[in-house]
Amino acid sequence: MHCIGLMSGTSVDGIDAALVEITGTELDLKINLLSGEIYSYPKELRSQIIEVCGGKPISVEEFARLDDSVAYCFAQAAKIIQESHPQVKLIGSHGQTVFHRPLKESNKKTELGYSIQLGRGSVIANLTGIPTVSNFRAADIAVGGQGAPLVSKVDAYLLGHTTRHRCVQNIGGIGNVTYLPPHQQPHWEQKIRGWDTGPGNILIDLAVQKLTNGQQTYDNNGEWASQGTPCEPLVRKWLKQEFFQQPPPKSTGRELFGYVYLEQCWQDAQTCHLTNEDWLATITELTAASIADSYHQFINKPIDEILLCGGGSRNQYLAKRLQQHLLNSRIMTTNDLGISTDFKESIAFSVLAYWRFFYRISGNLPQVTGGKQPMLLGDIHLPIDWKKNSLSSKYLG
Known part of the structure; x- marks a missing residue:
């Protein structure tokens, strides 16, 4: 068909x-x-x-x-x-x-x-x-x-594995995850979990637009952010935001993580004397850290493989930061399993x-x-x- x-x-x-x-x-x-x-x-x-x-x-x-x-x-x-x-x-x-x-x-x-x-x-x-x-x-x-998220059942049948614990992490404007337990587990379908993890590309893109007065719309491969150093105290402060602590089911959008949120992040950074590269690296770190933090909070299982998809899967710096937070998991993309990262959704x-x-x-x-x-x-x-x-x-x- x-x-x-x-x-x-x-x-x-x-x-x-x-x-x-x-x-x-x-x-x-x-x-x-x-x-x-x-x-x-x-x-x-x-x-x-x-x-x-x-x-x-x-x-x-x-x-x-x-x-x-x-x-x-x-x-x-x-x-x-x-x-x-x-x-x-x-x-x-x-x-x-x-x-x-x-x-x-x-x-x-x-x-x-x-x-x-x-x-x-x-x-x-x-x-x-x-x-x-x-x-x-x-x-x-x-x-x-x-x-939302509505793609978790499709993820389960296209990307699940017999013995491996997997997370399918979409990084679009907003990030969302599907946790897939091994198919060999009894009642594995009932153990599938999924939720919106928070910002994906949206804050990164808005930050680039702000820093370039609209001349650029995204950070290609994370090259700009990779030149900076994330401010960890700022990231820890932002992760205390209510949405990140809320247990699933949960979903979000521009209504929370949009221009107003970014401006607050900008104001928070003014006392830290960050370069533009540092601030962009810190905004990128929020996406990586919020994804990893949600896994630690709400899955409590060893994740064998994380399959990235969406536009953010091409941000190599973001993928490296995510790997640093999840050292025991193998970071891959859905391309590796034959499902296009760009068109999975x-x-x-x-x-x-x-x-x-x-x-x-x-x-x-x-x-x-x-x-x-x-x-x-x-x-x-x-x-x-x-x-x-x-x-x-x-x-x-």
Whole structure:
């Protein structure tokens, strides 16, 4: 089955599109990446998305136009990537997150989470003529979950091992991890854990933009940070922040780790007399230390291998710092196991759509998201002229 997975992460770098051939279902799940491309947003649209993520107020009409503009870009990405490839049967689109508020619980009440992803699936379906599954987070949130991370079940079947303890660490704008116990353990699936670890690339990218007045957007391979020395007292202070101490399930986003947070880090550093290189090294160290610290706090198992993916997996300095914190674990990338580091997340959403549309397989893991039960993830959207007899009606439930 040929499917397309689409997503754009917290960094708003562009649309990651993966065209994959999928066979099997769970333990026999197999993925063949036929094509993977990153499609940049138009500059003005990217700026508008980032402004909305930052809390800029806009009218409902402007929001609707933005939603449609993002959907159009996602549809164009899907149309371009399938050129010269076999007919695609399904699209799974995560969309562009612009707001994420995790579940809040207090003695008085429970406030369900709320998450908004732009890029309407109905628009994508009708512009491409391909059934589309979108709005993946809503079903998990409706049963008391965080709505994230959602890729842990896919990680389990694509990247688990018979005897090794593994962590799959995505480093996008925000970092998230899936802990995978060995398959030979009894009830191994129930022992899978996952959560957002905190900032991934987002603070590093914002710091580079601040230091260069917007002339640079990221630290290539961590070369700039590698010239500095991290300020350990600052990192220890930042790690006392409430999110890092909160036990899973937990998720986060730009709402916490964004411009305001970075400015506070900048103010904290003013009394330490750091060079620009030192400050960037310290910001990078926060990502590495927060990942390692979360493993120590919440896994309490020897981790044999850590599989990095996402844009941050290319930051060699960050990988070296992470290795220093986790000396007994082997740092690898998902490339080493045949799953693209750049497109693992978009591949995962093609699988979640495939499970939802063709097999009615639940996509969330309650012990990861905090949802009260397994749920079918995603809303199904059919093109207006889609022939009902092209697939069995059982897929439409």
